[in-house]
Every structure is written in structure tokens, then in C-alpha cells.
Amino acid sequence: MRARLSAIAIGLALASCSGASETGGTCSATALNCGAGAICDLTDPAGPTCISATGDIDGDGIPNGKDFCEHQAGGAHDEDNDGIGDECDPCPIAKPPASPDRDGDAVDSPCDPDPDTAGDEILLFNGFNDALGSAWTPTTPGAWTVQGGELVVTNIPTQEYLRTNVAEAPNMAIEASYRIDKLETTATTHLVAVHAHDPRPAGVASLECGVVHADSGTGDVVDLETNQNTATTRALGSAFNSASLYQAAAYASGNNVGCTVLGDGHALGAVQAPVTADAEPSVALTARAVTARFQWILVVGR
Numbered sequence: 001m002r003a004r005l006s007a008i009a010i011g012l013a014l015a016s017c018s019g020a021s022e023t024g025g026t027c028s029a030t031a032l033n034c035g036a037g038a039i040c041d042l043t044d045p046a047g048p049t050c051i052s053a054t055g056d057i058d059g060d061g062i063p064n065g066k067d068f069c070e071h072q073a074g075g076a077h078d079e080d081n082d083g084i085g086d087e088c089d090p091c092p093i094a095k096p097p098a099s100p101d102r103d104g105d106a107v108d109s110p111c112d113p114d115p116d117t118a119g120d121e122i123l124l125f126n127g128f129n130d131a132l133g134s135a136w137t138p139t140t141p142g143a144w145t146v147q148g149g150e151l152v153v154t155n156i157p158t159q160e161y162l163r164t165n166v167a168e169a170p171n172m173a174i175e176a177s178y179r180i181d182k183l184e185t186t187a188t189t190h191l192v193a194v195h196a197h198d199p200r201p202a203g204v205a206s207l208e209c210g211v212v213h214a215d216s217g218t219g220d221v222v223d224l225e226t227n228q229n230t231a232t233t234r235a236l237g238s239a240f241n242s243a244s245l246y247q248a249a250a251y252a253s254g255n256n257v258g259c260t261v262l263g264d265g266h267a268l269g270a271v272q273a274p275v276t277a278d279a280e281p282s283v284a285l286t287a288r289a290v291t292a293r294f295q296w297i298l299v300v301g302r
């Protein structure tokens with residue numbers, strides 16, 4: 001990203017972009033000064049530039065003024081509100097970091113699960129701003145619906161999955177953000193997790209990382225189940241508080257999986273378990289006996 005403009009440069013930019021529909025002037029992520037009829041193109045490889053709002057540089061049918069990825073197809077949504085569309089954002093869940101990603105790959109911190117090893121790429125991001133397409137397969141039709149930019153899973157007494165496929169990668173991070181509306185009384189064990197498995201006949205690896213609440217238990221646990229082992233730890237605080245924002249994140253590499261659950265940005269617990277080394281091209285969100293709302297899912301692989 002271009003360095004912040006000096007006060008003098010901003011003044012010049014304002015002057016040069018004051019005319020109606022003027023394009024080609026200078027702007028930046030912190031100074032979107034492009035005059036009437038123009039917008040600041042933050043995704044131009046040459047640097048932020050003022051362009052016509054009504055044009056369509058990439059010809060994807062989304063006019064520049066509504067296109068957050070002006071130079072590639074898509075770009076209708078910008079989950080983290082940083083002006084860079086979900087399809088072209090090197091980290092679609094956080095604004096650009098103060099310092100660039102150290103390994104210079106296509107994934108920026110904090111989305112890069114291994115910021116010192118190049119080669120990571122975003123295999124899947126969905127901010128749930130559009131209706132679920134045919135690429136997503138629910139266990140129970142109608143259990144998952146997109147409402148107001150979130151994916152809502154309604155009360156299902158048995159464990160419910162919403163699956164999709166991603167490119168295979170031996171190193172893989174699966175992360176999701178969610179809120180809990182309420183625990184439902186249709187079952188005595190409640191769960192929210194991210195999940196991955198290899199569905200092929202020769203595939204054996206699987207993992208599930210999230211939280212479990214048992215009505216008769218002594219507290220919430222952070223839970224990691226793999227095809228080899230189960231690891232749990234008592235959650236530091238409630239893992240099913242309707243006022244909190246949670247994230248579940250699993251990272252599989254080689255023969256090991258790590259699982260961390262955050263509540264309002266603080267770690268509720270982290271566990272590790274062995275896994276059969278494998279690439280797991282099927283990922284899912286999963287829940288049981290809750291009503292929950294997911295804001296996004298992110299899968300990064302290498």
C-alpha cells in the first residue's frame with residue numbers, strides 16, 4: 001500500500017480531483033479524495049488512482065463505483081470494510097497490517113497461518129453475503145440460511161454439517177467467526193465447530209475443532225477430534241455466551257492438528273492432537289442444538 005500522503009500532497013490531490021467526473025488523480029486508502037463522479041481504485045497494481053465511478057474496468061458487470069475488486073471478476077462485497085473486495089483481499093477479515101506479511105506470499109497477516117513460509121493461498125472465503133450456492137451441501141436442507149450477511153444455523157438436535165470442497169493442501173487452516181443466539185433444549189449436548197475430512201476411499205484423515213457444552217457437565221470445553229485422537233481443555237470463560245463473538249481455528253500440518261477458540265479476541269483454550277498426514281479437500285461448519293450465526297469462513301492452504 002502506498003505510504004500516507006503528506007499534507008502538501010493531499011492538498012494537491014484535492015485540487016487535482018475537484019472537477020466533476022475527474023479521473024486519474026491521486027488518492028490513497030486514508031485520503032479518498034476523487035471528486036464528483038470518481039472513486040479511489042485501491043486495487044490498481046500501480047497504486048491507488050481516481051477512476052470513473054460509472055466505468056467498468058474489468059468488464060464484470062459491476063460498475064467501478066460498486067466494485068471492490070476493480071481489476072478482477074467479482075468484488076461485490078467487502079467483509080472487513082477496508083475498501084478491498086473479498087475476492088482480491090489478501091486477508092479478507094482484517095484491514096491491511098501496519099507492516100507487510102514477512103514471507104510476501106498471497107496471504108497477509110493475520111490470515112497467514114505460517115507468516116514465515118511463502119506459498120500460502122486462500123482456498124475459500126465466504127462472508128455469507130449472497131445465498132448459498134450449489135457448492136454447499138447441508139445435512140438437513142433448510143437448516144442453514146443466509147440472513148443479513150450472516151449464515152444462520154437453526155436448532156437441529158443431531159449434529160448438522162454444511163460442507164463444501166476446497167483444493168487439496170497438506171498444510172491447511174480452517175477458521176470461522178460466529179455468534180451464539182441460544183442453546184436449544186432439543187438435546188443435552190451442544191456444539192459449534194469447524195470440520196474437515198478426506199472423503200475419498202483411501203482417505204482417513206479428519207478433524208473437528210470447536211466447543212462443546214453438556215447440560216449435565218461442569219463447564220464448556222474446547223474440543224479437538226481427529227481420526228487418531230481427541231483432546232479437550234476446559235474453556236477459560238463461557239463458550240456459548242450470546243453477547244460474545246467467537247472464532248474457531250484449526251491448523252493441520254503433517255501429523256498434527258492445533259485448535260484454538262477465541263472469545264471476544266481472547267483465547268478460551270488451545271489443544272493439539274495427532275492426525276494421519278493427509279490433504280482434506282472437504283471442509284464444513286457444524287453445529288448441534290444451538291441457534292448460531294456465522295459471519296465468515298476462511299480456508300488457507302499450502
Ligand SMILES: [Ca+2]
Pocket residue numbers: 056057058059060061062063064067069070
Ligand atoms: Ca467491474
Ligand SMILES: [Ca+2]
Pocket residue numbers: 058060062067068069070071072073074075
Ligand atoms: Ca470486479
Ligand SMILES: [Ca+2]
Pocket residue numbers: 078079080081082083084085086089091092
Ligand atoms: Ca476487504
Ligand SMILES: [Ca+2]
Pocket residue numbers: 103105107112113114115116117118119120
Ligand atoms: Ca505464509
